[in-house]
Amino acid sequence: MIKTLSQVAVLSPRINQEPGAMPGEGLTALQTFTYFVAAPIGLFLGISLIVWALTGEKKKSASSSSVITSIQ
Incomplete structure (x- = not known):
C-alpha cells in the first residue's frame, strides 16, 4: 500500500502537464500577491x-421644479 502511494506521488506532477509543455519559471510571492490579490x-x-460617481444622487435645483415631478 505504501509503495503504491509513493509511486503515485512521484507520477502526479507528470500527469497534469500536456505533451510538449515547456513550463517556465514560477512566480515570486510578490508577483502572485500582485496578480491574484492586489x-x-x-x-x-x-x-x-x-x-458610484456616475449613479450618485443629483442635486435638485429650485428653478427646475415641475408640476409633473413634484407636488406642492
Missing part, C-alpha cells in the same frame, strides 16, 4: 468608484 481588489474598487 490587482482584482484595485479593479473592483476602481470600477465601484466610477459607478
